[in-house]
Amino acid sequence: MMNIPPLSRLTSRRHWIGLACAALCAAGSPLAFAQDYPNKPVKLVVPYPPGGPTDIVARAVAQKLQERLGQPFVIDNKPGAGANLGAEAVARSAPDGYTLVVATTAHAINPALFAKLNYSLTKDFAPISQLTGGPLVIVASPALPANNVAELIALAKSKSGGLNYGSSGNGQSTHLSAELFSAMAGIKMNHVPYKGSAPALTDVMGGQVDLMFDTMLSSMPHVKGGKLKALAVTSAQRSAVAPDLPTVAESGLPGYEAIAWNGLLAPAGTPREVIARLSTELKAVLESPDIRQRFDAQGFGAAWSAPAAYGAFLQAEVDKWARVVKTSGAKID
Known part of the structure; x- marks a missing residue:
């Protein structure tokens, strides 16, 4: 003769099985995850x-x-x-x-x-x-005869062979921001890639290359120390770090922006x-x-x-x- 569990026990067992299944489903759901x-x-x-x-x-x-x-x-x-x-x-x-x-x-x-x-x-x-x-910031040796973007563009146009600019490496923002600048300004600048910003900045300070588009983090200490001069920032708005420094767009190249x-x-x-x-x-x-x-x-x-x-x-x-x-x-x- 079959031993049939009481209905209350069946109901209770189904209840706990249902709760267990629900818990498992919830544990595996994206929301629970x-x-x-x-x-x-x-x-x-x-x-x-x-x-x-x-x-x-x-x-x-x-x-x-x-x-x-x-x-x-x-x-x-x-x-x-x-x-x-x-x-x-x-x-x-x-x-x-x-x-x-x-x-x-x-x-x-x-x-x-x-x-x-x-x-x-x-x-x-x-x-x-x-x-x-x-933004990046355009920095140059204090000896470079250009103190703003308009003068930089004029200098590049007047110099046979164009200006030389350093970068932290091929394809970095320090490289392509300068290429965007050259294209919009209609000038020629020659790219000199380095393995990082530090050696590039050293050569800008020493006059081996004319300028560089670099991060404010690495270049502004040299600007404050008088070893570099800053011409402009590359963002659409001025930087809170250097509020007196104009943007490229407002100082000779409207529409330019690179961050x-x-x-x-x-x-x-x-x-x-x-x-x-x-x-x-x-x-x-x-x-x-x-x-x-x-x-x-x-x-x-x-x-x-x-x-x-x-x-x-x-x-x-x-x-x-x-x-x-x-x-x-x-x-x-």
């Missing part, structure tokens, strides 16, 4: 060596995210191949929000500059937010809820007074943006720099 995120350390890949502007931004942001989210945000410096090495590594990482990359202007330039890339900036990543944005920026990307396919969580936290971080003051003092302002807005910004940057690369003829195999 986002609420639980992060539950282990998060790696921020910086595709540059330690100590540079991108590394400085990444470490400041990582510290604040760690304080807010209660998990370590670990910096992993992975330089090489024009910042492509670190970006490629993250593009191939698991799309779970635990491996992110700090992108820069170079990543928008590289699709047009490199003959072949093993990743797509606009297809292999999910945009989270811009982090910073700031250096950092942003945060995750691998494509990362859950939208995780992207939203990171975006929300970054908004709080980048709007905090101490971060804003710290970044402003270094010449790059905090610049939070929603994921969709940052994605649109990336596409616009890719399109813009593709035109500049084509005009300049720059190429890296």
